[in-house]
Each structure stands twice: as structure tokens, then as C-alpha cells.
Amino acid sequence: MDRSVRFLLIAILAVLGVMLAQPWLQRQFFSATEPRAIEPRGDLAEWERTTIAIFDRVSPSVVQVAGRAGGDAFAGAEPDEQNGSGGAQTGTGFVWDAAGHIVTNAHVVQGATEIAVRLANGDVARAELRGIAPNYDLAVLRVSTSRPLPPPIPVGSSGDLKVGQAAFAIGNPFGLDQSLTTGVISALKRRLPTSAGREISNVIQTDAAINPGNSGGPLLDSAGRLIGVNTAIFSPSGSNAGIGFAVPVDTVNRVVPGLISRGRVPTPGIGIVAAPESLATRLGIEGLVVVRTVPGSPADRAGLRGVDRMSGLVGDVIVSVNGTPVRRLVDLTDELEQAGVGNRLELEVLRGRSTVKVAVEVVDIGGRGP
Known part of the structure; x- marks a missing residue:
């Protein structure tokens, strides 16, 4: 055989050998058998810092609300332990004032004879229904606890909102407490029927994920101010489909004081x-x-x-x-x-x-x- 041909065959065999041995060589010489070095990162983006700041500031004031119809007491159980069990209904609420009042949705507590609130720090306290307004799907609870509550969420305005501005929702979807979702205001001046047969006007539509359990939680602007109370989703499956609704804060700020002082608001x-x-x-x-x-x-x-x-x-x-x-x-x-x-x-x-x-x-x- 010609010498050049033999040389070519040897070269080809050598290349094939290296290719076949490559996985073994990689495992032998390049396996990370020690913890890898941590890559330093740069500063967080501005929108990330804003989102983190909103959650850190507001989330302690967001609570989980659990109600039970009938005579069964909670017996000290955590609210999420009752989720999905006989007669239990859960949702979200938030601190309204320093007197221990919590705002939530009317449909979260309507018909409940026992109501419990779990704070962000894990403390569980009983609550009584102070007032309810089914026409606006709003209710006010008063928490019975000797410990000071977190500060109330700053109140904004819904009258000057713009479609496209950022929106942030904090709540307890499916019992998963302290969940943050973000999105934008998708539309304004929607109409939302209530169980009382009337319609809430000027309702805010958002694509921030709102799921069962978010009801009664705050909808916030990029300054961390309350702009609405999350109340419903539009979804054939019952899960988020990118269309959620919130009662505008201008309505909330008008209705809640009446519920606190009189237990009801005029219709x-x-x-x-x-x-x-x-x-x-x-x-x-x-x-x-x-x-x-x-x-x-x-x-x-x-x-x-x-x-x-x-x-x-x-x-x-x-x-x-x-x-x-x-x-x-x-x-x-x-x-x-x-x-x-x-x-x-x-x-x-x-x-x-x-x-x-x-x-x-x-x-x-x-x-x-x-």
C-alpha cells in the first residue's frame, strides 16, 4: 500500500478515536466536582428595584382571610389549612387603618359565621364583620388582637389612571400567601355585576394575574399606592386568563368609612x-x-x-x-x-x-x- 494512503488512514483513525473518546475526556477533565465560582452581577434594573420595593413595603399589610359558614369553629387552625374543606371560603384582605380594620370583598365573607385572619408574619387572629356592601362587593372586618398591626396601605386615586400604566397585585391565590403578580391596566370604566343585582361602575381591568384567593387583595400603582381592590376574574376555566377586575379605589374610599361607622352604606x-x-x-x-x-x-x-x-x-x-x-x-x-x-x-x-x-x-x- 502506498505510504501516503497508510498515513491518511492512520490520520482518519486518530480523528475517529478522538471523537469517540471526547465524552470520556470531557467527563474526566472538565467535570465540576467543586462548587462553581459565583459570577458577580451588575445593578438590578430600575423596574426590578421598583417591584421589590413595592412588595417589601406593602406585603406586610396584606392578610389572608378565611371564613366558615355554619357552627364549626376554627379551633386555632391556620386559615389555609381550612381551604377547600367543608364550608370554608378564603380570600385576601389588607390593613385599612390603625384601629384594626381590614378591607376585603363582600363575597369572601358573606354568609360566614366564623372569620379568621392570618397576618404576613404568620399570626392568626379572629375577626368580626364590621360592615358589608354587596352592591360594591366590599366588606370591612375588625381584627381582635393585642398586637399592633402593620401600617395601612397608602391610598391613591383611580380617577387619573391611564391604560398601559403598571399594576401590581398582592394576594393569596389558591392559598399561596404573599404572592406578587405584575402587569398593566388593560382597560378602564368597565362594568361589573354584583350578587346584589347592581353593577359596579368604573371598574379597573388588569392583566396582572388574579386567581381564586386573590379576591379582596390590593391592586397597586408603581408608587405602591392602593388603586383598587381585586374582585373577580374572567375565565371559563376558573384560572387566570389575563383578564382581572378591581373595584376602583375612589369607590372604596367612599364606601369603607360608612361601613366602619354605620355597618352599611346607603343605596x-x-x-x-x-x-x-x-x-x-x-x-x-x-x-x-x-x-x-x-x-x-x-x-x-x-x-x-x-x-x-x-x-x-x-x-x-x-x-x-x-x-x-x-x-x-x-x-x-x-x-x-x-x-x-x-x-x-x-x-x-x-x-x-x-x-x-x-x-x-x-x-x-x-x-x-x-
Whole structure:
């Protein structure tokens, strides 16, 4: 055989040998049998420092709330130990003031006969329901403990929020306490139905992950201020789908003081039963169709007319309140809440082919209707 050919074959065999031996050589000479050296990192990014600062400052004031319906007591158990067991319901709350008041959602504690609160440091304390407002899905608890509570969360404003600004949620999703999620404000002025049959207006929509157990927890801005109370998610599966809702803090700051001082808040109304928006749409009507008035109510005394049950003809249609157009129920309830109980409103009503103006007084209807 030619000498050059033999040399080439030897070279090829040598290369193949090295390739086959490479894994063994790597394990033999490059295995990290000692702890690896720690690589120093640079400074955290500005947004990371902001997020950490918000959590460190606010999370001690966020608590886990557990309620139990019926006569079974907690017997000193940790709230998360009751999660998912007979009759237990859990959620989140946060410190509102130095007097021991905790704000949470109404649906977290509604119907509960026993309520316990677990603080961020692990302490468990019993709590009593101080006031509840199902129309706003808000409730206030008072904690019975001799130890000082963490400081209240600073209150911001929801009136100047912008879509796209950062939002931070702290809560107890699925019983996993002290969980932080981040996102942005996805939309404003949403409407959210409540179990009481009314709608919360100006609701904040966020893509910060909100899951079962987050209800009642704070939604914060990048300054760590309270801008809303997380209340619901939109998800066919029951888990986060990127659409969460929060009661705006301007509503919270108006409702909570009344719950603390009186245990309830007035429900402003004029005493009408309104038709669904879908009916007005089918009839091609722009306004709020009055189905009937409550006997003895301001609307009844002012002469508002409902649907004629015999003929089925539409009666009065409210088209504006104090000059503000009314196209749906939430437009009317917004004006009622802004006016407040004891004040008067001027309604512009479409009656047949004519328009009339009617003055009505706003009263506390106690959740019976608009």
C-alpha cells in the first residue's frame, strides 16, 4: 500500500478515536466536582428595584382571610389549612387603618359565621364583620388582637389612571400567601355585576394575574399606592386568563368609612324597575325603559309611568339625568351615587312622542332597585 494512503488512514483513525473518546475526556477533565465560582452581577434594573420595593413595603399589610359558614369553629387552625374543606371560603384582605380594620370583598365573607385572619408574619387572629356592601362587593372586618398591626396601605386615586400604566397585585391565590403578580391596566370604566343585582361602575381591568384567593387583595400603582381592590376574574376555566377586575379605589374610599361607622352604606335610588338593555336595543330605543315604579317611591310620587301590562306599550324612557345622557342602567346609578341620598335629580323622560322633565328625590332604597 502506498505510504501516503497508510498515513491518511492512520490520520482518519486518530480523528475517529478522538471523537469517540471526547465524552470520556470531557467527563474526566472538565467535570465540576467543586462548587462553581459565583459570577458577580451588575445593578438590578430600575423596574426590578421598583417591584421589590413595592412588595417589601406593602406585603406586610396584606392578610389572608378565611371564613366558615355554619357552627364549626376554627379551633386555632391556620386559615389555609381550612381551604377547600367543608364550608370554608378564603380570600385576601389588607390593613385599612390603625384601629384594626381590614378591607376585603363582600363575597369572601358573606354568609360566614366564623372569620379568621392570618397576618404576613404568620399570626392568626379572629375577626368580626364590621360592615358589608354587596352592591360594591366590599366588606370591612375588625381584627381582635393585642398586637399592633402593620401600617395601612397608602391610598391613591383611580380617577387619573391611564391604560398601559403598571399594576401590581398582592394576594393569596389558591392559598399561596404573599404572592406578587405584575402587569398593566388593560382597560378602564368597565362594568361589573354584583350578587346584589347592581353593577359596579368604573371598574379597573388588569392583566396582572388574579386567581381564586386573590379576591379582596390590593391592586397597586408603581408608587405602591392602593388603586383598587381585586374582585373577580374572567375565565371559563376558573384560572387566570389575563383578564382581572378591581373595584376602583375612589369607590372604596367612599364606601369603607360608612361601613366602619354605620355597618352599611346607603343605596341611592328613586324606586324604579328598569328593563334590560337588550330589550331597549331590540325596540330601537336609546334610553332606560321604565318597567314599573315601586309604590310610594320618589319615582311613583313624581308620576313616572311603567310598561302598560294590558297593551304591552312602552311607558316612560329616561334619556338624561341632570343633562347627562342615559343609555343604560349604569348611567343612571352613576348619577344617583354622585348626587347622594337626600338630593334631587331632574330626569328628562321620553313619553310617547313628547319629552317631559321630572324632578325626583334620591332616597336610600336598601338594595331594592335603582
